[in-house]
Amino acid sequence: MARKSLVGVVADELLDRIIAGDFPPGSSVPGELELSARHEVSRMTVREAMKTLEAQRILSVERGRGTFVNPLNRWASLEAVLRAASEGQNEAAASVQLIELRRMLETGACELAAARISDADIQALFGHVAAMRAAHKVNDIAAFVEADLAFHDLILRASENVFVAVLFAPLHRVLEKRRAETSAVPTIQEHAIGHHQNIAEALESRSPSRSREAMDLHMQQTLDDLKNLVLEAP
Amino acid sequence: MARKSLVGVVADELLDRIIAGDFPPGSSVPGELELSARHEVSRMTVREAMKTLEAQRILSVERGRGTFVNPLNRWASLEAVLRAASEGQNEAAASVQLIELRRMLETGACELAAARISDADIQALFGHVAAMRAAHKVNDIAAFVEADLAFHDLILRASENVFVAVLFAPLHRVLEKRRAETSAVPTIQEHAIGHHQNIAEALESRSPSRSREAMDLHMQQTLDDLKNLVLEAP
DNA sequence: AAATGTTAGATGTCAGACATCTTACAGTTA
């Protein structure tokens, strides 16, 4: 476990207070001196924490006036927005919205990939599906998830769109944990194998619309799985 | 013009050197002391600059070892990735990829909005289209662009997906300038008016698939317009 | 009433010091 530096702790605590509503958007946060006293750190440490929040467009620093909280829709950090959006009973809603976002990016990337993917990569896709089948047979969840992720990563890369990958990375981090949970259910594994097979075949046909449709069905099923798992939480 | 602080300047210069290839991904960046000497600023200033790059996942700082450049696909800043991807003769390719990304998000948001948009918002959409028509008649480009942007922003908000808006904000900043250029061509204005009318009508019918399709056609046209303008640059 | 000067409070930058972590290397020991 990576021990967090003081700067990280201060930034986290400050973000927590912002999300809790202590400093609503448009208002100013306490001055650097006041914060350094409250968190019992030096002013430089507070400044570095502020810099990290400023780089994520959560705060706007105005020299001579103070430091202000930006409205949520200007925040550039998916993780921070997720934390804010998951407050209260909104966690389920936030999860659904994340999947919706993933659906947009993955179906779009799949459509692009259909016209650009190489023969070698298509063979690799079928290889990953085979790996998923094998893992399913021996009930090796870790191997199953690994092949699953590799499958999707390959399509992302095959889309040859750098920006899609950039936007997808934070999503990947956020959804990683839940993916392992859903993949633990054998029935869901079977569904996923079928969908992946269809996607690979669609890409092999080089049809953008068919590829997009195949990925869309897969995403739709993922969303249903999530809803079922979230709603029947023990 | 906002004067940049020294921290911003150092961060920019360092990012420039990274993009130029002075410090390839995986390699380490010079130590804080060396950088403070090179840029003729104090070590604290260098540290704050590094913190901003670290918050964007461009750098990884490891205590006792050094500071390292992350691979491009881990960068969390669309702007930074755009700068890196536009190096050399890649600017046109980067522009196309940005539109592809915008297409994914806007068509997805439009599809979601169809099931969630209010009657009042639909009326507002038709109002924006009317404003575009009026601006087109008197050749008021600024007013045209403003109504255009308001139209798309409204759909984004109507999708009720916070994360889409978050990812779209940086895209918006990047594409804003080019939008003004394309909107200056009368023929393109006429096309856009027709597409916006179709989108509003599709949303009014509350059909997700039809709404998505209407927005997709609009995005396709935008992409074509961009290609024509980029390729025939004077 | 308008222009000007003053001042308090905020962020920006600097200098120097010490703490702590990582790594490499030399030396010690079994």
Place this chain on the structure above:
DNA sequence: TAACTGTAAGATGTCTGACATCTAACATTT
């Protein structure tokens, strides 16, 4: 020889105190 240990160099982490500069509000002067 091989494994352990101590030491030192170099990196980042943090602290203290100081001064600079910008902003906004208030007081003063014209």
